Amino acid sequence: MWISMKKFTWIFLAVTVLVMACHKVAVTNRASLALMPNSTLAEMSAAEYQQVIQKGPLSTDVAKTQMVKTVGDRIKTAVEKYMTDNGRSEELKNYAWEFNLIKDDTTLNAWCMPGGKVAFYTGILPVCKTEAGVAVVMGHEIAHAIANHGNERMSQQMIAQYGASALDLATSQKSSQARGIFQQMYGVGAQIGVLLPFSRKQESEADKMGLVFMAMAGYDPSEAVAFWERMDAATGGGAPPEFMSTHPSNATRISELKAYLPEAMKYYAPTK
Template identity: 35%
Template sequence: MRRLALPLAAALLLQACATSPLGRSQLKLFTDDDMAQMGVAAFAQTAKKTPVESGGQANAFVSCVAQSVTRVAGYNANWEVKVFRSDEVNAFALPGGKIGVYTGLFKVVRNQDQLAAVLAHEVSHVVAGHGNERVSQQYATQGALGVVGAIVGDDGSGGGGLAQAALGLGAQYGILLPFSRAQESEADLLGLDFMSRAGFDPRQAVVLWQNMSQLGGKPPELLSDHPSDTTRIAQIQQRLPQDLPLYEQARAAGNKPQCGAVPNA
């Protein structure tokens, strides 16, 4: 593969400097359309490999929470939500407006607020451009002119699989591979803002991550390479004084989601 000429690479890097919603510098080499195309391809691959839950209760519960969160997230997309039958304790959101939730997550979340904490975290990765950042870092490291076409193309030649890899999706279950710890912390805090503005109790985010940390055996994928449990919970608790007023304002304005009980895992 040919390498980018140094002047061209330098120009791309200078043009691609961006700032995250929380003020962190980012490298973004791809357009929103590029990222949406990758997300759609990866979501389709996941749906082919993992059984989709057809039960009404699970879909209604997840869709209700997801719609409430995405309504306040400020990402222009008609979000598609699927529930996948898998014991994996996991969920993900992708550019292009795609959300996947695994039924194994129902073993951990105890109420709608805790699911909102998960989905708000995942949607925050999309809103903050973490997928673009991840792909751009890989692209800049490889420096290959053919990477863009290979990742974005999905013509039966394996482009969808490359899109999964670029976005951090594992081949077997569509599991999100870890973002950097800085991105994870950013998604925690931004997600807390989103769930609060949607009318979900941000204090339940602390309980959720406590539930996650108490799972026996191998840590769930949602916790892979994340900040330590104590660090994450401390950061969320420090943010609560800022988000509790948002929650109260949302409730006063009539944002009171009623999504029902958590389905059986």
């Protein structure tokens, strides 16, 4: 049977993707698409993150900044232990964790770029209210990174935009197309909060993994329910940028979190 070159390329891409570019997500074991080498993503993150932090302005509130860093360190330590215990420490080799608090009282947002580069905006802290509330957001954002959601989102976007040549572009060093999509995703250099949203599936996954990670770090995962109730009240039922558009309603999210709580509680060992 005669197969056109285009078709052949597509089949080749599909097979390559299945064989080489599948990533099994920690905790949930879902297979996800990962065309980008994580080392390249970590490099891009580090460069973009530095720009964000330079621009800041960083919060001058020492106590709040310290709280964000403390929660970040505790969850980082828990995640590292989990990955080591599960023979996956290799996945963290490109990580260079950083936690910063940006002074912006009107942005109810936070994110974690691939490689563990975390930013919180002061606007989300009143919704977090407590250290455990910060852990809800921190766990969720770090979960996006650990689950390779950035890579998956970029891979999908590259296939959508470049079709069969996506894999080439993803793996060619310093591909400007890849960089363009990365910047589009993380909204760096443009307006804060215009991130390409994660999919609903990714959001639910980050919620579940976030509960497990915060529990392992000694924070009561049931705080997530209270956090999302406060978020619902603060945004009038809407959701801030990172949690935007493709996301289920806050009510759906809260009921999904409640359903997953018994599983997360298995990892919970209070530290204080």
